[in-house]
Amino acid sequence: MVDPGLEELIMAGPAWQRPGKRLLLSLVRRPRGLALLKRFTPADQAGYALVAMAHYDDPEAAGPLGWDADAVAARGRELRRREGRP
């Protein structure tokens, strides 16, 4: 099961990359798959980077690291309304 946000991102990407990305994601999530990928450093890193990006985009993972995306977005909205910004 691919994270919905990640699936949306993959679908936004070029069609020719999608099968490869889904394969990478399925391998990187399995210990044996990850071990296989480690023989091919660029593929290992590309697959892991996608998974890690999605994981830390989740407020539950980002919050303990001091990042509150909702608060940043809310502050932006408030500032734009208060100051009449576009």
Place this chain on the structure above:
Amino acid sequence: MSRALTADACVIGAGAGGAVLAAELAEGGMDVVLLEQGPAHDPDGFTARPVQMLGRLYREGGQTITLGDPPIALPLGRGLGGTTLVNSGTCFRTPPEVLDRWRAEFGLDVDERSMRPHFERVEQALSVAEVTPELAGENAAVARRAAEALGWSHGYLRRNAKGCVGSGVCAFGCPTSAKQHTGITYVPRARAAGARVLTGTGVRRVVVNGGQARGVEARAADGAALEVRAPLVAVAAGTVHTPALLARSGLGADSGQLGRNLSLHPATAAFALMDHDVDMARGVPQSFYIDEFAHEGILFEGAAGPPSYVAMALPMTGRRHQQVMAAYLRLAQFGLMVSDTSRGWLKFMRSRPVIRYDLDHGDLEKFRRGIARLGQLFEAAGAREVFLPLPAHVAPQRARRRDLKLMAFHPLGTARADARPTHGVVDGQLAVHGVRGAYVADGSAVPSALGVNPQLTIMALATRLAFHLLARR
């Protein structure tokens, strides 16, 4: 259903070049139609979450990649504002030595003095100002202290931002609308001056008859065929997509240069684990530069972002990645950009760009030296640990092309300007050679790598073109 519009000028693309040109022409009294393939983005939808925003604000979800050695990620903005919507906002004027080279090598009638009023006009329109140390944040302060200790030339960057509070997500949609991208500056100016701005509109071809541009054929957002009749057409669809449109229109191919001469300013970045909190997303991500090695074609610039961005960029996997991410607050990052001599080319398969770019030996050497110096920089900053963008156990001096983890943000040159029709797609006034009324007004016309971020150069050239066209009326 089809419909037709008539105008004095049709501008294709609302990014750095097209939006500026459209606004200046409209304010100068021309009846302008500005066509943009992407949408108008509502900043209320900017969530400060990279995974969501990549899919919405970038072409191909930011996953455009070059083929070659090594492959290079090439994210491009999509929508009103183009890539100015998602860039770091860094503003450099074209270096005088680059303008001198354009004059000598490409026969362009440009120099520092003649370009100055155009730069000043753009800088005023975009509220360009130097970042303050307070707003730059601790990530920049780490680099500044190190540069001072090493005696390397450095400074705070100039940016097109007004009322910035350092949200830390310039590349993922500025939530405060502080970044003065062309979608909120020049496009509203164009509208106020009477220009018609159509989003979601894909242009199929530029229509030329008897050697004279007559307008464009397009597909409107509702799917209807759209014809814009105009004796002046300016293509500003970006360095990757402008050559495709010109080729579909049978324009610009005579020189043999269309789609060639692609430069990218390839870039990479290193991380460092510090003993104190950096909290890199608090402040302007790209706020500081080190130009000590600019004469070698290496420019260091700040880079930073929220945890998901860092998680994607860290050069490691597994447990080690998790350990380093757990110390996110103590991570610092700094990047380097190479003024490349490598040149790529692009072709299109079913309207998708196929981009070929191989790093030449000279640029590989720049990366080897640059990455080693990034390590030196962070050591001088007192880093506890440095994470270079290379596989484990590969020393910078021995890095191979395939070891490099590169991105690029500044594609240029695929419809380059050259006074000679045999050497360039457009002439010194950005007119397509051999056609009356057809122009190129984006990074594709920029004839060489700049060594600095290109948005101001593209905007100043578009301003220059606008005044040239208005003077001819």
